[in-house]
Amino acid sequence: MDAEHETAAETAPVEPPAAAVEAGLRAAVESGLPRAIAELERLVRIPSVSWPAFDPARVAESAEAVAELLRDTGVFETVDIRRAPVEGGSEPGQPAVVARRTARNGRPTVLLYAHHDVQPPGRDEAWQTPPFEPVRRESPDGERLYGRGAADDKAGVMVHVGAIRALAATLEGLGPDLDLGLAVFIEGExxxxxxxxxxxxRENRELLAADAIIVADSDNWDTETPAITVALRGAVAFNLRVDTLDRASHSGMFGGAVPDAMLAAVRLLDTLWDADGAVAVEGLRSAGLEVPAYDADRLRSETGLLDGVQPIGRGEILSRLWSEPAITVTGIDAPDVANASNTLIPGVRVRISARIAPGQDAGEAYEAIREHLERNAPFGARLDFEDVDAGQPFLIDTGGWAVEEMRAAMHAGWGREAVDTGIGGSIPFIAELAEEFPDAQILVTGVEDPDTRAHSPNESLHLGVFERALLSEAIFLARLNGRSA
Known part of the structure; x- marks a missing residue:
């Protein structure tokens, strides 16, 4: 070997063995966990509800807090808070946090997504502890952190932050450079x-472009078993107005001859389901996905189904949840019981929320529901449709290298193989991600578990799940740091 080659060999970086990297990550995650939980608690204390009736200043405060966490990692070339106009309008949306680190030496780039806004808390009396005061409590399955956003999805934010910190600290201690490209998008609405x-x-495409995308906003099979979400139902929601009279009338004088709007609405809504509670709208389709075993006892345990109340629908339970349509009436505008006079109600407004099976277009599904309602309107009732929202369902391609790497990382982080799952809820923007970045591989992971109660009172994060999810993501990023794009 000549002197030039000897010098090159002496100065070339020596990659540490994978076992040493993984051991370093485990130590970094364990030592950094108290800090990550404390920072999560600070985020939970910010009531960043993105709904119009709530203070937008608190969402802006939350964005600033997240941006500071990302800056503090020291790995990003840029960290910004940005807004974009809402679709079909000119007013700006809620603030999002974006960051980027350019890939080096042919390494891939990973986009890390989560959201820092939260659902409204609902009634305070339904909470065992104040919704925006994080509280740690022991539960039968381990320690949990309670609070709105503790799991959905401020824990997702902290998984990203914690994984980046652990990776940077481990590589700094072992010697190799952090060559992996990183982009972060923490949404605010x-x-x-x-x-x-x-x-x-579209406005930030270059900043967010990546080879793989992690969406940390889903759940796991249970508190000991990780999951990769591979199927997501779409969503269609709208307000339906039912009118039968131009004014209220005395129910004693005209009841029995005049159809009031409540009668018409009840009769109409009942046509949406058959006797088993399965959706009865012609044109709504099933995806026919294969599902793992899951029995009615587990459903009853995870949902709080009362004794004697039976599940609805037909077929395998997880098929009903993952690959069948569902329709729910989520709200009714009508006189409450305290103000219920003896009156024929002239008009009623309801909010209808439908879940659409993977493989069906959301617009097509909305038209099917609308046609069904118009065709079945009783007594000639007048119908009006307002405030339509639609989100596309999605099926994840599980054949790429990123899914393979994530499965290996989850096995290392959890000690168990990941389960491929669907979710009955919807994450409509994933279809938009796939449309804007068609070559990126999308991974839907999360920190929730069957007892998280996201969107409900007493939302909580299982701290063991949080640690395992954080470790798994750190291992995944470390594996990609040694992989060519």
């Missing part, structure tokens, strides 16, 4: 239909 999401992607 996911809980309010992501109304500026498409515009945000």
């Amino acid at each position: 996911e809980e309010w239909a992501s109304r500026s999401f498409g515009n945000f992607l």
Whole structure:
């Protein structure tokens, strides 16, 4: 070997063995966990509800807090807070946090997504502890952190932050450089239909472009078993107005001859389901997905189904949840019981929320529901459709290298193989991600578990799940740091 080659060999970086990297990551995650939980608690204390009736200043405060966490990692070339106009309008959406680190030496780039906004808390009396005061409590399955956003999705934010910190600290201690490209997108209005999401992607496409995308906003099979979400139902929601009279009338004088709007609405809504509670709308389709075993006892345990109340629908339970359509009436505008006079109600407004099976277009599904309602309107009742929201379902391609790497990382982080799952809820923006970045591989992961109660009172994060999810993501990023794009 000549002197030039000897010098090159002496100065070339020596990659540490994978076992040493993984051991370093485990130590970094364990030592950094108290800090990550404390920072998560600070985020939970910010009531960043993105709905219009709530203070937008608190969403802006939350964005600033997240941006500071990303800056503090020291790995990003740029960290910004940005907005984009809502779809079909000119007003700006809620603030999102974006960051980027350029890939080096042929390494891939990973986009890390989560959201910092949260659902409204609901009634305070339904909470065992104040919704925006994080509280740690022991539960039968381990320690949990309670609070609105503790799991959905401020824990997703902290998984990203914690994984980046652990990776940077481990590589600094062992010697190799952090060559992996990183982009971060922490949205500020996911809980309010992501109304500026498409515009945000288009305006920031270069900043967010990546080879793989991790969406940390889903759940796991249980507190000991990780999951990769591979099927997502779409969503269609709208307000339906039912009118039968131009004014209220005395129910004693005209009841029995005049159809009031409540009668018409009840009769009409009942046509949406058959006797088993399965959707009875012609044109709504099933995806026919294969599902793992899951029995009615587990359903009863995870949902709080009362004794004697039976599940609805037909077929395998997870098929009903993942690959069949569902329709729910989520709200009714009508006189409450305290103000219920003896009156024929002239008009009623209801909010209808439908979940659409993977493989069906959301617009097609809305038209099928609308046609069904118009065709079945009783007594000639007048129908009006307002405030239509739609999000596309999605099926994840599980054949790429990124899914393979994530499965290996989850096995290392959890000690168990990941389960491929669907979710009955919807993450409509994933279809938009796939449309804007068609060559990127999308991974839907999360920190929730069957007892998280996201969107409900007493939302909580299982701290063991949080640690395992954080470790798995750190291992995944480390594996990609040694992989060519």
